[in-house]
Amino acid sequence: MIGDWLDIGSAQQIEAGTARTLPVEDASGAKVREIAVFRTMRGEFFAIENTCPHRQGPLSQGIVHGDVVTCPLHNWNISLRTGMALGGDEGCVPTIPLRVDAGRLYLLRSAVIGSGNQAEAA
């Protein structure tokens, strides 16, 4: 089972209310995508693509409130739970299934190296 999950490190590395980034490189070492791993104020963890559906802003740098992040570029609100843009905006960010086990964070391996298809969060 654990083989399907990629250990990305200790959960303590992310302060509540913030996010950290996880670049994904290809065989040549070039960055192909970046994942943002969030920890909400209430202690839930979420992983989503670090790219706003609007103008590709780095969501990891936004202000986190509830289970929502506000994009730093143009203030779109994105649900960390579903990846959907909220309010009147339309768009969606791929989410990456994440689980916490014994204080470590795991991402679904296939979702990390795949194209970032939406999958249900663990």
Add this chain to the structure above:
Amino acid sequence: MNFANGGLPGGKREKLVVIGNGMAGCRAVEEILARDPGRFEVTIFGAEPRVNYNRIMLSPVLAGEKTFDEIVINTSEWYADNGITLVSGDRVDHIDRANQTVVAASGRTEPYDKLLIATGSEPFIIPVPGKDLEGVVTFRDLDDVDRMLAAADKGGNAVVIGGGLLGLEAAHGLSLRGMKVTVIHLMPTLMERQLDEAAGYLLKTELESRGQTILTGANTKEVLGKQGKVTGVLLEDGTEIPADIVVMAVGIRPSTGLAKAAGLDVERGILVDDHMVTSDPAILSVGECVQHRGLCYGLVAPLWEMCRALADHVTDRPTGYAGSVTSTKLKVSGIDLFSAGDFSGAPGPDGEPCEDIVMRDASRGIYKRVIVQGNKVVGAVLYGDTADGSWYFDLLKKGEDVSDIREALIFGQAFASGGALADPNAAVAALSDDAEICGCNGVSKGQVVSCINDGSHSLDAVRSTCKASASCGSCTGLVESLLSLTLGGEVESGPKTLCKCTSFTHDDVRALILEKELKLIPQVMQELHWSTPDGCASCRPALNYYLLCAWPDEYEDDQKSRFVNERMHANIQKDGTYSVVPRMWGGLTNPRELRAIADVVEKYDAPMVKVTGGQRLDIFGIKKEDLPAVWADLNAAGMVSGHAYGKSLRTVKTCVGSEWCRFGTQDSTGLGVQIERMTWGSWMPHKFKIAVSGCPRNCAEATIKDFGVVCVDSGYELHIAGNGGIKVRATDLLCKVETEQEALDVCAAFIQLYREEAHYLERTAPWVERVGLQYVKDRLAEDGAIATYAAAFRYSQQFMQDDPWARRAEGERSDLHQHIATVRPMEMETVS
């Protein structure tokens, strides 16, 4: 419209004389003018020496939340514009019905065709020994408020006799003003006419936790005094309470003396019919002085309906008044309390029993009780969450059958409507046209909507035209919903709540942070009843700033509440990289700094470097991982953060001044550097730009800056509130000073006033336009104000002038700059 020159062509106007320049008298005149502006020649007599003001807003004035100017309903221009003669400070002593004249204390005699008595009510003074001692006051007019404020200035003890609406508002105000307050209430429950026991208890507990002493079931025996001045209050049970001031707020009674002396029919109040006509057909009466169908009213809402009926009658379109059902809100900030109708639980006239539906949420301090009789809502008491008050009140007034929604009634309108109305706008849309929106000014939903349709497209415009939300402001959310419903998304912004998470305005929040000594964001959210668990992207940065400004020496900045630029100390660009601007004091630089910048550009492969409008260099395209290293290199050359990214002091732009320029009058460059050394690092409501020009040719463009100095031969002209942005605004001249030191002090003082009073994200230009240049001048002209504000600014700067780049360069918060890991799919492993 201007009728000041009198006389419409073709006829003499009837003379309308109004006794009483209060809310009822003036409202009646407004209603008549709205129907038939040319019909009457109006004279208004007022016993108080001032224009008409909103008496129910005296509580916020006492509490320091409003000023007298803010509660004026009709300014002297209104009287002039409508051709109304205002005789203020002259009490009418006598009505001569036979000759149709009134005679004032000064001897002035005024004939009338129609007379309107709107004398209101008088506070009731309990007949105990000592009631006439100096220091015993009532709470009725502005003079009473002034007396209370004078007492509060000296501090000490206050006793308020009467735990009703007025008494509690007086107690709240005096308590905020620093007095130790005891409330003495005869009945076992506070506000027993509006609240049941449970809500009364919650209220009592809340007030006690705010430091007031509440004595219920307490009977006043005597007011004690020494040498003619009050010293305390003695209760029937022998308890003695020290007092420097005693406020009697036990009730009011209709002011009927004048009417009685004139021989009109008077019982408890002046008897009127459904058209507000007294027993003399030429004499009308409205307001708290009247008795209509056996009832006297002491609240403001019935007055609006009376005035409508009166105006309809005198303009020959009689409609009639059928009495009012009233509702109550307590104007004590932070306490949400609503009551309406009958909550005694007594069976109706036909013996129909009452049923109570109650919901409590102890942890949130919420209590809701709706009283249903024969499938109709007959009363409601809400404490802690009053959002549905107007809905219950509407159901109550209409007598609507609630059997279909009875199960869900207590959960409020959104839930009872099956979730379809969870959107607050939908809930407002569902209100009927005659549902009351603004209780203070008696404005219905239909009136607000037609006012919006007639061109009032902003909150301010609605406030100034139909007066909805212009008084206590508790209906601001409803009015905003109506604006967005009526106009679609095109609402113009105006003063409003801080954000959707709270019903408090920016000013409320700032005042409460100081008053309640709130020092952490979660504490503010808890104490001020935030509706979201941890705020939103609007309120978090605002609260962080307000706390930082309020407690510069104690508050620890919350990085999670900072917008990305202020957290990363650089400006985010569209591709997610950052730009870096080191400070160049007054726009001066040297080879060492230029070399360091050139090295950084090459070393980190920055694709662009640009001279900014603020006279410094901006290095573009730096990755967040590289920022600490870039800063370390710049620090090594003696440069610190330029705060080009912050709601803070940006740059001080200068021209070369008298050192080089053949026109220069003063050392503008040197002064600019001094100002920048004094102001750098300070957090502000919004970005703040300064410039110093050496002569009126103004090469540094000082007159479009937040603070601009223009040097002249005789000294320094100091300008404020300019803006070179979307809406260009030239500065206003604040003052002229003779020395550099004075210029520095005024600059520091102005910045501090702006820091303490502007709303977050409000630049100086809109702020000064909102409060008025004169206000800013007046505040800074107060005795010692410049020195006090400047000292407060300099004190705060001790804690702010700490280069944030240096700490990051040393490794602080490296997590903000580093990835948690990197994924290399070939090995399917992560590398930290």
